[in-house]
Amino acid sequence: MECTFRQETGYSCIARRHNSLSSTNRLFAFGFIAVISMVIALAFAWLGAWLILPFAGIELLVIFFVARHIERHAQDYERLTIVGEIVAMEVVDAGHVERREFNRRWAQVICERDGSRLALRSHGHEVVFGRHLTGDERLAMARTLRQQLRT
Numbered sequence: 001m002e003c004t005f006r007q008e009t010g011y012s013c014i015a016r017r018h019n020s021l022s023s024t025n026r027l028f029a030f031g032f033i034a035v036i037s038m039v040i041a042l043a044f045a046w047l048g049a050w051l052i053l054p055f056a057g058i059e060l061l062v063i064f065f066v067a068r069h070i071e072r073h074a075q076d077y078e079r080l081t082i083v084g085e086i087v088a089m090e091v092v093d094a095g096h097v098e099r100r101e102f103n104r105r106w107a108q109v110i111c112e113r114d115g116s117r118l119a120l121r122s123h124g125h126e127v128v129f130g131r132h133l134t135g136d137e138r139l140a141m142a143r144t145l146r147q148q149l150r151t
Contacts (some may be wrong), residue, residue, distance in 0.1 A: 010084065015130055016132055034063055040043060090102070106122045118142055
């Protein structure tokens with residue numbers, strides 16, 4: 001979570017996914033797993049257990065879909081900006097961008113006691129924030145947001 005406050009630009013916070021591997025490294029890791037799996041399957045097929053090949057194919061298909069899902073969501077983020085009387089939320093999920101603006105005086109911070117959910121609500125509209133944060137980070141973010149909305 002990256003939060004900044006500047007007098008001229010206001011308050012801004014960005015929550016991103018925690019990606020331990022770059023796109024290239026993810027491709028290499030999944031490719032390595034696929035090659036090792038296929039080598040083992042071919043060795044067993046050569047020894048006469050040819051029925052392992054369809055299962056290895058299914059395994060590679062699952063690995064492909066997992067890799068594709070991870071890659072599609074690698075750049076997801078949520079941005080909350082407070083400038084003047086406007087609270088702007090931007091949520092990017094698999095390339096789909098959703099923007100919502102609230103009036104600062106009407107916005108309410110909704111947070112569960114255990115930090116499992118954090119959202120902003122105003123006039124019947126609610127936007128969830130902090131999908132990529134831990135429960136403790138959501139609780140800290142809720143305190144900070146309440147403070148920023150009051151000032």
